[in-house]
Amino acid sequence: MSDPIKILDGAVTLYQRTSNGARTWTARYKIKGAKGYVVAATGKRDLEEAKEVARERFYELTADHRRGIAIHSRTFSKAVEAYLEDQQVAFTTGKSPSGRCATIRRIRCAAGPAS
Structure with missing residues (x-):
């Protein structure tokens, strides 16, 4: 440097x-x-x-x-977590096929904890 x-x-x-x-x-x-x-x-x-x-x-x-606009980028884990939360809502409201629930669990395991 x-x-x-x-x-x-x-x-x-x-x-x-x-x-x-x-x-x-x-x-x-x-x-x-x-x-x-x-x-x-x-x-x-x-x-x-x-x-x-x-x-x-x-x-x-x-x-x-x-103005309260985020200046830091979201981490990949946080982006995945937000997506998965949306998918979970879609699943519980019947707007997503039941097979997605297992996919959501696999993605959560692969992405690791949101930090």
Whole structure:
């Protein structure tokens, strides 16, 4: 990883990953009041362009967080769990074939616990 470059009073850290051979800048965002970080590629090789993209994205993330819009992606396990809950409702209301119940149990076992 390249030496990190901090902008916006340290709320955004830009760095280049060296392990995957990519020369584009990645940004790590710390949004006030939000848990953890948001990490996203800027898609830019030029540092100044990457800074501009990172600034714009930071303000978008901040606005989304203030409006109550999720800024973190759902994990695969959480997405599977939401789907399975919908399928369980469909099954119990008769809108899904009975064979789906066994499929739902198998998917839950394969996906692991939602965290």
